[in-house]
Amino acid sequence: MSGLLPFAAALDQLLTGVEPLPAETLPLDACAGRVLAEDVSARLTQPPFAAAAMDGYAIRWTDLHRPWQVVGESAAGHGWPGTLGAGEAVRIFTGAPVPAGADVIVVQEEVARTGETARLTGEGPPRIGAHIRPQGQDFAAGERLLAAGTRLSAAHLGLAAAGGHGTLAVVRRPRVTLIATGDELVLPGATPGPGQIVSSNPAMLTALLRAAGAEVYDPGLIPDNRAALAAALTAAEADLIITIGGASVGDHDLVVPVLKELGAALDFWKIALRPGKPLLAGRLGGTRVLGLPGNPVSAFVTALLFAVPLVSRLAGRAHDLPLETLPVAAPLPANGARRDHLRARRTPAGAEPFARQDSALLSLLAQAELLIIREAHAPAAPAGTPVTCIALDMFHSVF
Incomplete structure (x- = not known):
């Protein structure tokens, strides 16, 4: 595994110097x-005037236990313009301006009124200023x-x-262009021909990136053709270009050579990660580039670990993924030289990894509530050992 960049170093290198985009x-x-x-x-100032908190009668506290002469009405948007005098009351409704001179409101349920005369029938307000929201009570x-x-x-x-x-x-929202490459791909909803498969990654990654705050543009499927890939890369008007597939070392993996032909500077290529070793990061002119693996689980995990934090920081958001420590429900073998991420479910016994972890199994990814993190060279972990997990269910519900 010599030459593979450790996960933490790769993430730190990717995020160093990244600031929120302009406003x-x-x-x-x-x-x-x-x-x-x-x-x-x-x-x-809110409220902009002393306002009634209840329907009732605005009076002077000193007049509480004497009859009042009702001299007017104050409603929301239509205040009473005068100044309250001795023995006077103004019928008032919630939200209405409190008349000058009044310093308490008696709720309507405790008032008996005959014509223009009213009086207290209940216990009355508990204190001077009761049922009045002062000017600026909320903010000034x-x-x-x-x-x-x-x-x-x-x-x-x-x-x-x-x-x-x-x-x-x-x-401003980060603009992300997704470039999915591969002659074997057809669009969702189309019927694959011989040797073809449906392109599932763009829909999955678009949802993930939009949740992180991005505007996502998908120009469609790009064939395994140098000219077509170069045209798609140079046409992208984006803060971040994400390529999907074609970043490995096969004869049809064209992302790295085409990027180099276009003068891109690669910060790293291949990291000590499972799934997702063939991850690349760099710049094409002033645009950041991330190259993700084509296998769906690898694409999801690398996008979650790298693209989501990058997009979040560009969008001005916190970029920490929700982590949780749980007992592992089944024993785990010692890990190798690459940091691993095991799809798992929640059980009463803790985090239970799925028996199969193939990076092409979307059905298990859709069922996963957790990703168990196994650091490079982690020792064997008996059942019950605390393990750190990325809480996918929390991410999907609140991010």
């Missing part, structure tokens, strides 16, 4: 899931509402809207 300004309804590029401060103009780097949720967008913002500056 773009978008309307709020296009910002969900995006990452803020700059702090957001309130342009408004100039206050920081959201910090740069925040990944925007629905609640964040509501807060920004209330603070007076109709647009936000967010980190």
Whole structure:
């Protein structure tokens, strides 16, 4: 295994110097899931006036236990313009401005009213200021509402809207071009001819990369032809080009030689990883390039370990995968010189690796809830030994 770059060194080399992409300004309804590029401060005070928290009557606390003369009404969007005097009350509704002079609201269930005269019939409010939301209770103009780097949720967008913002500056989504190569491939939904198989990787990787924050472009299947591959590579307008297949050393594996012909600089090629040894990384001009293996499980694992962190960092997101320590449910043999990733399921006894780990078995990948990480040269692990796992079920549900 001499000459194979260790996993940690390869990932560190890939991510060194990677910064979030420049910002773009978008309307709020296009910002969900995006990452803020700059702090957001309130342009408004919320609420902008003292507001009623309940339906009832606005009065002066000192008048609580005497009859009141109802002199007007305050509704949301239609406040009462006067100043409350001694013995006076204003009928008020939730969200309406509290009249000047009033300092408490009596809820309507504790008031008896005859014509324009009203009085307290219940226990009344517990204190002065009860059932009134003070001006600026939520936030004041100039206050920081959201910090740069925040990944925007629905609640964040509501807060920004209330603070007076109709647009936000967010980190631009990384543009990723997927290039799947192979004469043997046909598009999903087509019937394969003799010696052909369906191209399943682009659909799988597109979903994975979009979940990490990317915009993904797929130009279609590229044949095993130098000119066609070179044309696809040079036509890509992307922050990251991901090739799928063709990165090994066979006569029909053209990715590396074509990249070299185009003047690409390769940072590494082949790493101490299982599945996924024939992984390459480099640059073609100003565009990053990742070359993934063609076997579906190898493509998925290398994309998860390398493409997802890279795209996440470009998108301004945290890029740590969800890890979990569980007892292994069955004994594991000693590992070799490559870091391994075993597909597994959750059981009451812990992480149970599947008996078959072939890198072409998509059915088992679809069933996998975990990837058990076996570091290079890890000793044999009896059942019950704690093992570190990538929690695929958590990744798919929250990433």
